[in-house]
Amino acid sequence: MPRIYPKVAKDMFLVQGSWAFGFMEVMLIIQFVKIMSSILSDVKIVSSLFKESGGVNTYFDSLFIASNIFMLVIGIISAVSVLSHYVSNGVTRKDYFKGTLIGTLGLAITIPVAGAIISAVITFIVNLLNIPVNMNPLDGSMNETEGHLIADLILSIIFTPYEDPSSSWLLAIFIFAINIFTYYVAGWLIGAAFSRFGIFGIVSIVLAFVLIYIEDILISISLGLPVPSFITITELPLAFSVIGTFVLIAIYCWLIRLMTKKIIVKY
Amino acid sequence: MTMQIDVKNLSLQFGNHYALKDVSFQLSDNKIYGLIGRNGAGKTSLLSLLASFREPTNGTLKINGEIPFENAKIMQQVNFIFNKDNQDETEKLERVLGDVQRYRPNFDMEYANYLVKKFNLPIDKPIRKLSKGMQSAVNAVIGLASRTPITIFDEVYNGMDAPTREVFYQELLEDQSEHPRIIILSTHLVSEMDYLFDEVLILNKGQLVLHEDYETVVTKGASITGASEAVDAFTQSMNILNTKQLGNTKSVMVYGELRDVDRKLAHQNGLEVGPISLQDLFIHLTEGEE
Numbered sequence: 001m002p003r004i005y006p007k008v009a010k011d012m013f014l015v016q017g018s019w020a021f022g023f024m025e026v027m028l029i030i031q032f033v034k035i036m037s038s039i040l041s042d043v044k045i046v047s048s049l050f051k052e053s054g055g056v057n058t059y060f061d062s063l064f065i066a067s068n069i070f071m072l073v074i075g076i077i078s079a080v081s082v083l084s085h086y087v088s089n090g091v092t093r094k095d096y097f098k099g100t101l102i103g104t105l106g107l108a109i110t111i112p113v114a115g116a117i118i119s120a121v122i123t124f125i126v127n128l129l130n131i132p133v134n135m136n137p138l139d140g141s142m143n144e145t146e147g148h149l150i151a152d153l154i155l156s157i158i159f160t161p162y163e164d165p166s167s168s169w170l171l172a173i174f175i176f177a178i179n180i181f182t183y184y185v186a187g188w189l190i191g192a193a194f195s196r197f198g199i200f201g202i203v204s205i206v207l208a209f210v211l212i213y214i215e216d217i218l219i220s221i222s223l224g225l226p227v228p229s230f231i232t233i234t235e236l237p238l239a240f241s242v243i244g245t246f247v248l249i250a251i252y253c254w255l256i257r258l259m260t261k262k263i264i265v266k267y
Numbered sequence: 268m269t270m271q272i273d274v275k276n277l278s279l280q281f282g283n284h285y286a287l288k289d290v291s292f293q294l295s296d297n298k299i300y301g302l303i304g305r306n307g308a309g310k311t312s313l314l315s316l317l318a319s320f321r322e323p324t325n326g327t328l329k330i331n332g333e334i335p336f337e338n339a340k341i342m343q344q345v346n347f348i349f350n351k352d353n354q355d356e357t358e359k360l361e362r363v364l365g366d367v368q369r370y371r372p373n374f375d376m377e378y379a380n381y382l383v384k385k386f387n388l389p390i391d392k393p394i395r396k397l398s399k400g401m402q403s404a405v406n407a408v409i410g411l412a413s414r415t416p417i418t419i420f421d422e423v424y425n426g427m428d429a430p431t432r433e434v435f436y437q438e439l440l441e442d443q444s445e446h447p448r449i450i451i452l453s454t455h456l457v458s459e460m461d462y463l464f465d466e467v468l469i470l471n472k473g474q475l476v477l478h479e480d481y482e483t484v485v486t487k488g489a490s491i492t493g494a495s496e497a498v499d500a501f502t503q504s505m506n507i508l509n510t511k512q513l514g515n516t517k518s519v520m521v522y523g524e525l526r527d528v529d530r531k532l533a534h535q536n537g538l539e540v541g542p543i544s545l546q547d548l549f550i551h552l553t554e555g556e557e
Contacts, residue, residue, distance in 0.1 A: 001340055007369060081355075087320065088351075089370040090343040090415070262337075265320040267311070267349050 004091055008099020012082070013106045016074055020111055021071050024118070031059045031122065038133050056133055060112075060119035061243040062163050066175055067111055078104075079256070080195055082266045097257050104184050112176035116165060146224025153159065159218035175219060178245055182215045185252050197258045211252055215245045270331055270344060270416045271295045272317065272447055277326035279312050279473075286312040288473040289326070293464075297447035299439070301464035301481070303457055303545075305553050309473040310453045311349070314419050317451075318347030330417070343372065348410035349421040353402050356394035360405060363394060364412070371413040378442070379412035385434055399426040407435050411442055419451045432456075436463055458546040467545065471553040481545070487550050489525050492518040493538035501533055508551035520551060 018136065034056045078100055092108040126133055161179065165172035186208035193204030218241040220227045272294040279287040287309045294300060304310045315415055316323050319336045328335065335341040356363070360383065368374040378463060386404040389397070394405060403426035424432045438464065443450055454460050465485050469477040477484070489510070491498055498517040509520040520543055535539050 001343075004339055004343075004370070011366075011369070086370075087342075088347065089317070089367060090318075090345060091370055092337045092339045092342055094337060095339060262322060265315075267315060267320060267347075267351065 005095040005098040005102070008086065008091060008095055009102035009106070010099075012078075012100045013110075014103075015082075016078075016104065016107050017110065019074060020070070020107060023066075024111070024114065027063050027066060028059065028118065031056075031062055034062075035122075035126070035131070035133050039131060058119050058165075059122050060115050060172070061162075063115040064162065064179075067115075067176070067180045068073030068183045071108070071183040072187035072190075075104075075184040075189075075190035075229070078184075079188050079191025079260065083195070083263065084261060087265045088267075093260050097260060100188075101253060102186075105181065108177045108181035108184065111180060112173040115176070116169060116173055119165070128149070161216060161223055161225055163223060173193060175223070178215070178219065178242065182212060182245065182249060185249050186211050188256050189252055192256045192259045192263075196263055207252075207255075211248060214248060218244050218261075268343075268416050269295070269297050269447075272417070272449070273327070273329040273332075275327045275329075277313075277316065277328055278324050279309070279316065279321075280324040285473045287316075287323075290470075290473075290475045291326075291353070292468060292475060292478050294449055294451075296465075297443075297449055298449045298465035299443060299452060299463050301457075301460065301467045301545075302327060302451055302453040302470065303455075303467065303549055304453075304470035306455075308470040308553070310470055311421055312473075313470065314347055314349075314421050314451065314453060316419070317340075317419060318345055320347065342414055343370070345417045346410060346413050346415035347372065347419045347421065348406050348423050350403060350406065350423055350425060353394045353397075353405075356409055359393055360390045363405070364409070367409050369414060371415060373414035373416075373446075375412050378414075379408055382408045382411060382438065385438065386431065392432060399430055400431060403427045404431060404435070407438075411438060414442075414446050414448065417449045417451070417531065419453070421453045422455070424454070432459070436460065439463065457549050458544060461545040464545075469549060469552055476552055484545060484548065485542060487524055488520065488522045489541040490541045490543050491522050491533060491538050492516065492541065493533075493536070497536045497538055501536060501538055508548070520547060522548065522552075 014187050015039070034052045038056050038165065082100070087093060125131075161175060163172040189211070190204045190208050192201075193207075194201035197203075217227050217231060217235065219225075219238075221231065221236045222238040222241040272292075274293070275291050277287055277290045278285060290309075290313065294334050302310055302313070315321055316328055317330075319342050322336050323490075330341050330345065333341055335345065358366075364376065364379050364383075368376055368379075386401070386408065388401055388404055388408070389552070394402065397405065403423050406423045407420070409426075410420055410423065423437060427435065439450065452460060452463065461481070464481045467477065467479060467481050468475060479487075491502055493501075493516070495512065495515050495517040502519050502521055504519040506521050506523045507519055511518045525540070530540055
């Protein structure tokens, strides 16, 4: 019998990819509006989120911030409705799990690569036409807080560790991919927990926070970005942080598999 | 390929309540099986176990000698079609059928397109915008065109109007004869669908109360009508399901093999022996205190 999970992987990549495509289109329109209004009003758009250097942040950067929530949401949808769709088409929960994992990994790499290409094209056009817009990269230190745990948490949800693509494309794409994949797993966990335990699934939100927070701290230390004051380690090799994040993600995936292994499909 | 379904002492429990209790049966021929039962009798619970939507609490369920739950080989061969909520289905029928085709090895797209035309379904409208009856027809198309060796229709005909249901029944019979498989139809519409069934299973309060060949079921039951005393005398040792009296005329519904001798005797006593329908049998086998 032919293996089924590669089919699921391909379908999950394409279906989630088509959602991502729509989402990236919207982000492109926003980027266009930002550039236009920056030119028209001749007032430098300074998003309150960014430093006072002014200018419009790049497409890559806007995508970087918005993708996290996007991935969290599609992770939830995957566990809540995609799983039952597959089981009712005769696909085992195991094949769904493996296929989704592989398909989403592909997506997590594709989004930043596509974002980087689009971003480069926009910058190229802006420079070519000599459009007077200031394109600024994000400032990685924006999630600096004063040791307030809740503020830390919220900031680590909005701003994940950031690497400026102009300094290293490959690393920037890699960090982007890890970030969004972590968010997907967090959403997947929440969706799976609610499907499995009903309202008690609410506990999973805390677990999802923990995952995002640890990933944030690990990568931030390695990139030399500010971390909460209670973290005393100031240096960690990037390889260590990446492996640590992978191990953590693997543990969470294992939890998701445990919860969905015998899950009842509602009808 | 003929599949074999073996159910032994199967139970499904929710807290203290048994949705299914000690159900045993075997389905081993490519026939159309009618699964009938009142609301809450456990029909859907039984079907969801067959489809690996959940696991039983007790007992065993085997398909071709294997446990179907999380068994890719078996799950691919079982298709459970029910009236699912399509409120959020933004995909068009074309896409939905293409998607099913990817996961059902025997899916016949040509036949699906033929059915789509037969049911007058718009191929380019999002499913959620279709009427309830049309959505039911979509489910019917998926179930028929998938040609899975075990195909289960759980009340999918509920939303359809009478002419559409008729089309469905005809297609079901035709396709079953061309591509024999196990088809399980669960229904309330007994009188309308009984001619489709080769075998009948009646569930009542989570228990299987009857599993017989349709012909046998119908010939086993009879209505005896005539003068009150004569009917009483004739039926006194029989299994009486129901009694109706109008003046001095009595009509009694009996269940059990009525031998030729009995029929002759009835005739001699001036009694009329008539057939009873599956619907009557169903009603009287499952009535009683709630």
